[in-house]
Amino acid sequence: MLELRDLRITQGSFSLTADFTLPRGRRAAVIGPSGAGKSTLLSTIAGFFPQSAGQVLWDGQSLDDTGPGKRPVAMLFQDGNLLPHLDIFRNVALGKAPGLRLSAEDRDRVSAALDRVGLAGLGDRRPGALSGGQQSRAALARILVQDRPLLLLDEPFAALGPALRAEMLDLVAALAEETGATLLMVSHDPQDARRIADDLILVDDGTAWPPRPALEMLDNPPEALKRYLG
Numbered sequence: 001m002l003e004l005r006d007l008r009i010t011q012g013s014f015s016l017t018a019d020f021t022l023p024r025g026r027r028a029a030v031i032g033p034s035g036a037g038k039s040t041l042l043s044t045i046a047g048f049f050p051q052s053a054g055q056v057l058w059d060g061q062s063l064d065d066t067g068p069g070k071r072p073v074a075m076l077f078q079d080g081n082l083l084p085h086l087d088i089f090r091n092v093a094l095g096k097a098p099g100l101r102l103s104a105e106d107r108d109r110v111s112a113a114l115d116r117v118g119l120a121g122l123g124d125r126r127p128g129a130l131s132g133g134q135q136s137r138a139a140l141a142r143i144l145v146q147d148r149p150l151l152l153l154d155e156p157f158a159a160l161g162p163a164l165r166a167e168m169l170d171l172v173a174a175l176a177e178e179t180g181a182t183l184l185m186v187s188h189d190p191q192d193a194r195r196i197a198d199d200l201i202l203v204d205d206g207t208a209w210p211p212r213p214a215l216e217m218l219d220n221p222p223e224a225l226k227r228y229l230g
């Protein structure tokens with residue numbers, strides 16, 4: 001379970017508070033206006049940006065003294081962060097062994113992840129020789145091999161067209177289901193939330209609101225969400 005306990009994040013004049021829990025295995029879409037603090041919230045949970053007050057806890061244990069690499073978290077950004085000079089196999093392997101010293105077991109794990117995301121046989125290509133959708137699949141394979149229980153996705157498929165995005169969202173949902181991962185995904189599109197989220201976390205006006213059932217929220221939006229949806 002993820003718990004944000006009296007969390008406050010400040011950055012210059014910007015301030016965001018959050019106080020809620022998200023049970024294991026839940027999938028939450030994080031939605032709200034530009035600049036509301038969605039990316040900053042994910043960065044703080046991942047340990048890249050320190051909070052000014054409160055705590056981030058996983059299964060009741062505070063993560064405050066745990067660096068980003070040691071947190072139970074894997075994070076995926078919009079550009080996927082693939083390294084252009086490494087082939088896809090090694091890009092994915094970086095999720096397993098940052099120094100690329102791979103055991104036979106690691107190599108099997110990387111191959112299995114490439115298979116699972118539909119990239120079997122493409123491991124020796126560099127990112128530049130893959131389509132946008134294939135690059136997204138490679139980035140997903142990399143977080144898959146990290147075997148972390150909490151996945152943070154920051155607008156991962158914003159650059160893809162609607163059909164491809166829907167396909168990738170379905171893949172994320174299937175992977176989360178298979179691994180039992182808990183998911184927080186920033187998106188600007190309520191349709192993304194409808195497609196894969198159990199819950200919706202609205203970030204607006206200095207607050208990340210507690211997760212509430214996504215469909216219920218979208219079908220009957222509170223004022224702040226109505227403003228955002230337009």
Ligand SMILES: Nc1ncnc2c1ncn2[C@@H]1O[C@H](COP(=O)(O)OP(=O)(O)OP(=O)(O)O)[C@@H](O)[C@H]1O
Nearest residue numbers: 011012013014032033034035036037038039040041
């Ligand atoms: N380095 C920084 N120094 C000061 N303020 C910053 C810095 N980076 C971001 N901010 C401010 O923090 C706030 C939250 O930014 P953040 O990127 O988390 O919002 P967001 O909801 O993810 O926006 P978007 O949907 O546009 O990506 C914004 O008001 C932004 O101006």
